[in-house]
Amino acid sequence: MPNPALLRAAAVTASALLLTSLLAGCxxxxxxxxxxxxxxxxxxxxxxxxxxxxxxxxxSPLPDNGEWQCATMKxxxxxxxxxxxxxxxxxxxxxxxxxDRIGSLIFNFGGPGGSGVTTLPAFGNEYATLRTRYDLVSxxxxxxxxxxPVLCEDDQQLDAYFQQDATPDDAAERxxxxxxxxxxxxxxxKNSKTMLPHVLTTDAARDMDLMRQVLxxxxxxxxxISYGTELGGVYAHLFPKKVxxxxxxxxxxxTETPEQGSLGQARGFQRALGNFAEDCVSxxxxxxxxxxxxxxxxxxxxxxxxxxxxxIEGIFPRRLTQTxxxxxxxxxxxxxxxWEYLTEGLEQAYDGNGEILMMLSDSMNxxxxxxxxxxxxxxxxxxxxxxxxxxxxxxxxxxxxPAFRAASPIFGDYLAWGMLSCTDWAVPGAADHPDVxxxxxxxxxxxxxxxDPATPYEGTRKMVxxxxxxxxVELTYKGQGHGAYDSKNRCxxxxxxxxxxxxxVPTAGTVCS
Numbered sequence: 244m245p246n247p248a249l250l251r252a253a254a255v256t257a258s259a260l261l262l263t264s265l266l267a268g269c270x271x272x273x274x275x276x277x278x279x280x281x282x283x284x285x286x287x288x289x290x291x292x293x294x295x296x297x298x299x300x301x302x303s304p305l306p307d308n309g310e311w312q313c314a315t316m317k318x319x320x321x322x323x324x325x326x327x328x329x330x331x332x333x334x335x336x337x338x339x340x341x342x343d344r345i346g347s348l349i350f351n352f353g354g355p356g357g358s359g360v361t362t363l364p365a366f367g368n369e370y371a372t373l374r375t376r377y378d379l380v381s382x383x384x385x386x387x388x389x390x391x392p393v394l395c396e397d398d399q400q401l402d403a404y405f406q407q408d409a410t411p412d413d414a415a416e417r418x419x420x421x422x423x424x425x426x427x428x429x430x431x432x433k434n435s436k437t438m439l440p441h442v443l444t445t446d447a448a449r450d451m452d453l454m455r456q457v458l459x460x461x462x463x464x465x466x467x468i469s470y471g472t473e474l475g476g477v478y479a480h481l482f483p484k485k486v487x488x489x490x491x492x493x494x495x496x497x498t499e500t501p502e503q504g505s506l507g508q509a510r511g512f513q514r515a516l517g518n519f520a521e522d523c524v525s526x527x528x529x530x531x532x533x534x535x536x537x538x539x540x541x542x543x544x545x546x547x548x549x550x551x552x553x554x555i556e557g558i559f560p561r562r563l564t565q566t567x568x569x570x571x572x573x574x575x576x577x578x579x580x581x582w583e584y585l586t587e588g589l590e591q592a593y594d595g596n597g598e599i600l601m602m603l604s605d606s607m608n609x610x611x612x613x614x615x616x617x618x619x620x621x622x623x624x625x626x627x628x629x630x631x632x633x634x635x636x637x638x639x640x641x642x643x644x645p646a647f648r649a650a651s652p653i654f655g656d657y658l659a660w661g662m663l664s665c666t667d668w669a670v671p672g673a674a675d676h677p678d679v680x681x682x683x684x685x686x687x688x689x690x691x692x693x694x695d696p697a698t699p700y701e702g703t704r705k706m707v708x709x710x711x712x713x714x715x716v717e718l719t720y721k722g723q724g725h726g727a728y729d730s731k732n733r734c735x736x737x738x739x740x741x742x743x744x745x746x747x748v749p750t751a752g753t754v755c756s
Contacts, residue, residue, distance in 0.1 A: 279317055279329070280456040289313035289335060292361055295392045297609060297617035302335075302364030309337045309374070311364055316457055318385070320441055322449045330438075332450060333389035334382045335360040337367060341375040346460040346487075348377035348743065349451060351384070353469030353493070355444070356623035358388035369729060372736075376744050377464065384474075385450060386435075386442035387622045393438050395431040395621040398614055402561065405608050408551070409566040410656040417637050424666050431625060432669040439670045442622070443629045444677060448478040452485060462487030462685075464743070468726055469493045469698055475687070476679030476706065479714070483684035488743050492690045493726035496702030497679045497709045501631045501665075502643070505658045506650055507699045512658075513651035515576040515696035516540060518723055522579075523586055531590045543572070544652055546593065555597045558605075563597025569657045571603035576696045579723040579730075628665040632672035635662040679709045686748045689715045690735065694723035716748055721756040 289311050291301045302311040315331040336347070352362040359381030370379055383390040396404060404427055411417040432439065451474075455463045464487040467475035472491035479486050499507065520539035523530040533539030550565040557563035563571075575585035581603075588599030605612075609619030640659050647655035665672065681687075687710060691703025700719070707715030720727035720735050727735045734755030741747040 279319070279325075279453060282317055282457055284314040284316060284334070284457060286312040286314045286336070289360075289364075292358075293389075294615045295394070295618040296358055296361055296388050297619075298611050298613065298615060299361075302361075302367075305337060305367055305371075307340065307371075309340070309367075311367075312336050312338075313360065315389075316382075316454060318450045318453055320391075320437075322441075322446055330385060330391040331389075332382055332385060332454075333360050334380065334454070335363055336378050336380045337374065339374055339376060339378050340371075343376055344378070345376045345744075346378070346462075346464055347380045347455075347458045348373055348464045348466055349454065350379065350381040350466045351468065351471030351474050352381070353471050354387070354619070354623055355384065355447075355470050355474075355626035356387055356619045356621075357470075358383045358617070358619075360388060366729070369731075372740055373466075373743060378458075380454075380458065382450075382454065384442075384447045384622075384626075386438055386625055387618065391438055392618040393431060393435040393442065393621045393625040394618060395434060395624075396427055398616050400427075400430070401608070401610070401616050401620070402614070405567065405570075405604070405610075406561065406564050407566065408564070410551075410569075410660055412551070420660065421637055421663065421666065424663050428624070428628075428666065428668055431621060435621075435625070436669070439625055439629065442626045443673055444474055444477050444626065445481065445673070447474055447626075448481050451478055452482050455485065460487070463489070465489040466743070467491050468728075470495060472689075472698075472706065473497060473677055473679070476681070476710065477677050479681035479684045479687065479710065480677075480679050483681040486681065486684040486687065488685070488746065489687045490690065490728075490739055490743060491687060491706065492728050492739075493695055493698045494689055494691050494703045494706045495698050496705045497677050498705050499702070500675050501627070501633055502635065502662060505662055506647060507701065508697060509647050509651035509655050509658045511696040511699035512573055512576060512654045514699075515694060515723070516543070516572070516653060518694055519576060519582050519585065522582060530586075532586055532593070540653070542593070543589065546589070547653065555592065555595050557597040557601035561601065563592065563601050563604075566657070567604040568592070568597065568600050569654065570607050571600035573654065573657075573696070574603040574607040577725040624664055628668040628672060629670050630673055630677070631665060632675050634665055634668070634672070636666075637663065679706065680711050681714050682711050684710070684714045686716050686742075687714055688718060688739065688742050688749065690718045690720060690727045690739070692720045692722050692724065692727045692730075694721075695725050697725045716751045717753075718749060719752075719754045721754065727755075 292299050314334045317329040319325045320328045320330045363381035386393040411420050473495040520536035554562035554564045575581040609617035647659040691700045693700045707717045738749040
């Protein structure tokens with residue numbers, strides 16, 4: 244089942260899933276009469292990721308022999324009852340290399356549902372400059388990975404769930420889709436009932452402020468990517484005077500309802516697909532998947548339509564369905580580095596081999612090659628359904644299909660029907676959209692990418708305005724893919740480094756290309 248927020252979740256996290264994995268669960272602690280802000284963390288060698296983390300090996304040292312260390316921080320399960328039972332939040336860090344240390348720089352790479360404990364080591368060397376003055380720190384938010392993970396369906400059930408027809412064409416298919424969504428959501432309630440009311444973004448923001456204190460920092464220095472920008476905005480709203488130097492990259496529009504966000508993603512992914520098609524046909528060598536950009540897109544649309552009734556060979560024993568292929572294509576649009584794999588995957592799929600597109604789809608859904616799933620999907624749905632108040636019905640989705648199809652002939656149906664993901668959810672949603680107003684906060688550098696498919700560029704200025712006067716500082720990157728800093732664009736990185744390392748706020752409205 245496509246969840247529009249899972250597309251947003253992929254962010255840097257989805258890229259990391261192609262390279263590494265996510266994290267596993269830890270038990271509850273009984274309430275203790277203690278001040279959690281004064282707890283001392285025990286930093287130890289990091290364990291190998293378990294199934295909920297996505298499996299794999301322990302993180303390798305960085306090229307300069309920087310060692311990754313892991314710890315578990317206690318936090319209240321229920322922030323309305325701070326003296327009640329606690330949960331354990333998994334943290335990871337690598338120490339600063341320079342002597343002029345500022346403090347800790349906390350990363351959230353997106354989701355919701357992405358494990359920072361596995362993602363930070365996957366990209367750690369790319370943050371070497373920031374590490375000269377900061378300990379690099381990330382964490383598994385509550386309900387994710389090793390931080391009391393939300394669990395829903397098992398691996399076999401998830402294989403069937405992600406293979407289903409997620410764009411129904413008739414009443415019988417609609418009924419089957421709704422039944423499958425309800426089955427998934429019922430499994431979440433059955434297996435994780437005690438956690439579901441306590442995985443809101445506001446809860447995670449309060450966890451970050453506790454983390455700031457436990458790490459010994461007066462201010463929270465922060466780098467948020469994709470959903471991490473929403474989390475950072477909520478933190479700034481709750482704790483404006485505690486905001487230190489912060490960067491938001493690949494910016495979520497905080498003013499949108501889930502429906503508006505899904506519609507914006509439909510436009511964003513369609514735009515990114517057009518950019519991919521234009522790039523393919525502009526090269527010196529012939530594009531193997533179409534003669535013109537229009538031809539590339541038309542062939543993709545025809546291919547997906549044919550898959551609806553005739554799936555092709557995928558990764559045995561699974562076949563590549565229309566749903567899996569659409570998800571795989573979307574996954575490849577997150578980074579221009581993936582475009583060559585999308586071209587190859589489509590070329591093979593047109594000859595009946597869907598292996599590459601299936602691999603891309605598996606990455607988006609948190610499936611490892613051994614058939615085990617991380618808890619990415621479970622956490623993603625749980626956090627979004629706790630945050631988002633709207634609950635959409637099949638009849639409402641059908642009414643909105645024309646608008647989604649106009650926004651994207653390829654992804655419109657996929658994202659529209661994904662709005663059903665919170666149908667009959669056990670916990671009511673908190674709000675139509677998050678509150679990120681942060682009067683009195685320090686400047687926050689807000690970086691938008693004009694070619695971003697998952698968090699469309701238009702949301703950047705809306706985040707700046709929502710943060711309030713004197714807080715958000717807009718920077719535009721004219722590029723492709725999800726996010727800007729990891730594009731290695733010199734202009735973007737110089738601006739980010741100048742602010743985080745030296746406190747130099749770039750001129751609002753700066754454009755990098």
